[in-house]
Amino acid sequence: MGRTYRQLARPSMLCSTLLGMVLSLGLLQMAHAGEYRIEVRDQDRNVVQHAVITLYWEGKAPISPEKREMPAAEMDQRNEQFVPHVLPVRTGTLVRFPNSDNVRHHVYSFSRPKPFELKLYSGVPQSAIEFDKPGEVVLGCNIHDHMLGYIYVVDTPFFAVTDSLGKAEIRELPEGPYRLELWHPRQRDASEPLRIEASAGEPHRLSLDIHLTGPPPLAELATPASKD
Amino acid sequence: MRIRFQSKILVPFAGLIALIQCATVLAVISITGQDAARRTREQFEIGTTVFRADMSDRESKLLNWVQILSRDFAFIEAIATQESRTISSALVNHGARVGADLALLVKLDGTIVAGHGQLQEKVEHHPVRALLARAKSERRAVGIVMLDGSLYQVVVMPVYGPLHLAWLCMGFMIDDDVARSVKRKTLLEVSFLTQDESRRHLLVASSLMASQRNRVQEQLAEARIVQEASRPFVLDTTDYLTQFIPLGDASSPDGPSFHVMLQASRSEALKSHRRLRTILVALTLIALAISTLVASMLARSITRPVQALMEAAQRISQGDYDKPVRITSRDEMATLAEAFNEMQQGISARQAQIVYQSSHDRLTGLYSRVVAHDRLDATIRRATEDAPVAVLILSIDRFKEINDKLGHHMGDRVLQAVADAISDRTREVDTAVRLGGDEFMMILAHHDAESARSVAEQLARGLSDSVSVSDLRVSINLSVGIAVHPEHGSRSDVLLRRADIALYGAKRATWPIALYEHGQDEQHLRRLAVIEELSNGLSKGEFTLYYQPKIALPSRDVVQVEALLRWTSSKLGTVSPDEFIPLAEESGHIHAITRFALDTALRHCAEWRANGLNVAVAVNLSALDLAHDSTLGYVSESLSRHKVPASCLLLEVTETAMIENLSQSIRTLKTLHDSGISIALDDFGTGQSSLAQLKRMPVDELKIDKTFVQNLKQDSEDACIVRAAIEIGHSMGLQIVAEGVEDESCLRLLEELECDLIQGYFISKPIAADCFEKWVRDYYSERVPPSTEALPH
Structure with a gap:
């Protein structure tokens, strides 16, 4: 993992793209259902709300879709x-x-x-x-x-959005490999997917960094002070 | 004087007004000119400010329009379709809503999605790129873009949906209409300029008229425009005040820069000023004309009376006293004019008196001599060609006697009586003149010789029938000379002279009225010429003495010579003594002639005596010489001067000369005779002298007149007279001389009659002085035997 991180981290650092960092390395427990607790911070180390973390199953066997119902x-x-x-x-x-x-x-x-x-x-x-x-x-x-x-x-059942504290949890993850994607409306560039393993046992803690831009230009911001 | 005086008033007056007027006009023109220029500048500054505000306003409006358009949901929706055709048509449609001439939609990646105009795939090469770049930083932009040769004001505005979807570019063409609408607000000429590759300015849109535009374009092509906006760039001082203002993004170094050129028309601003100036100049000219007129009228009102007085003075000096000076004013000039008129009247009256006095005789009231010629001339002029004019000159006979006997008072009364008689016979057309003394003249129009003669006869008869003068009846005899125009002459002086000549004749004739006869005048003129030449002849030595010897009988010796005057005038030729002596007596030259003769004869006598020729000289004396007191003195003075004894001088006097003033003559002759000078009585027998008179005369010789001697024959009447004369003479103790002996028989007869001396051509004609001695020698040598002794008596 560490190697992977390093492999991923180096270009991301170089390219100033998503910088994924494992802040705490717990034991990867092979449990029936895994859980990820993720914290997202921006380039200024501020917690980031409204960041959507999406995990895509990368295992060989498909996950049965009925495992998750889709509420409105x-x-x-x-x-x-x-x-x-x-x-x-x-x-x-x-x-x-x-x-x-x-x-x-x-x-x-x-x-x-x-x-x-x-x-x-x-x-x-x-x-x-x-x-x-x-x-x-x-x-x-x-x-x-x-x-x-x-x-x-x-197009996955495993996703979460960070709260005002920049934290999000994804539970009941079948053990196995996942591709993690991070999205934020104000992210500067599309983030590189991150490969993670989900295992039962203690929840995995993951701290993610994201490079945000300023608030997007909205029409009202451009409204000129009319002279008429 | 008039011009100078008038201009003295006119020039300062009109000049002062002109000066003030010109100064005022110049000041007003200068101030209004400055004011016009200042107003032009102000208008220009205001216009510039208005222009900036207007441009800003326009930008704001365009921004607002485009912004509102960019928010139109349907428009955004159309854009969201990403269908090029849809977007294009939406652009056209919505562009038309705001009146845009150009519309483009540029995606955020720079792809031009749709639009009209020259479309390109990417915006990098599109003229709006600079604006787009600015819009990316400022969220929107407005600026000037040149596209396809037209100028656009382009607004770049983002389109949101709700995030930024694309850039909307809307362009509004800046054309002449825009420029003109700006001009309406700014009152300035507005031109939009772009620059070509060589940074030369080109006119793209303008409010200028086509003709002005071309000129401005030409000027622009030559001018290098300073980029500084603040400083007004004066393009053409005569036409416009011009300023260039950069448009849009002037900082972009490579992009084409746009300027707006604002121009305030000087001529427009100055038009009212020029009108004012024209009016002022016209007013000034009118004022000058009026002031000059007024000044000249004023000057004339002063100079006119002076001029009138001056003209009056000139008139008076020329003798015109009829016109009074008229001056209507009531000032000192009028007083002066009155004085002038009084003076004029005074002069006129006095002159009339003088003229009357000078033209009229005071005593008789007739015209005086001075106007005789003029009156005659006037009468002749008035007379028609064949109408004769008679000139009568009347003279009272022996008026001197009347004066002497009755006194001058009576003489005057007689003259008045004659004048009255003449006046009675003088009609309106005639003229009566008192010529002076006792002479009168009548000018009778339409009278020929006969009628004039009858008038004269009536007149003379009336007067000779005795006239009552102061209780005295006097008989007045008139002599009248008549000359008639045109028969006797056409000129007044000729007529007068001829009438005078006729009078002269009348006085001598028995009949007292004489008509001028042809030829008389010539004689008269001859007489005048001779008289005139006498003194010349004397002074020029034209007179000479010839000598005719007298010989004694029976000895036949030369004992005497008679000095005879010869005058060869340079002008008149030889003039005989018979002609010039009477004239010399009349004119008074006779004394000088006698003295010449006396002096010359005595000089010759002295010479001959010195040469041993002892003859006495006989010199003729005039009656006037006898009457003249100085004659005595001169004779004795001459004798002593030439040292000739008185016995050698013999003075010959005619009988008539003696009788005229008998007592005086006898006194003089006695004195001469007493001094030893012999006296001969010349021309004896022709005069009226009586023997009684002869007895009283101190005479030594009697000269029998040659009329008795020339044809002397034995037993003729003449012989009796000569014999009687000789006998009488001898009885009175006088020597007898016979003149005019022309032949031998005459000589022998006279010898027979015992005549003492003979003289005549038979002996000799008169001989010149220098030949006389030779003649004497010849005479004696021819005679056998010659007698060497010439015996003077």
């Missing part, structure tokens, strides 16, 4: 904000867009995995939207340029 997800709108800001879902998940505000919203996305449009509505729209293709779906509101949300569609 919600992308709420509160105080003219998408809540949560980043919503990772597995492909095929139906996402509802309830409106908790007392103003209407016009939620749309022009992202390739799922362009859609929910014209001005309030409350909970009739139908949920199924996100059937993996990828990044940027959400906006046509009448509130400052609203920005992300639905990150992954």
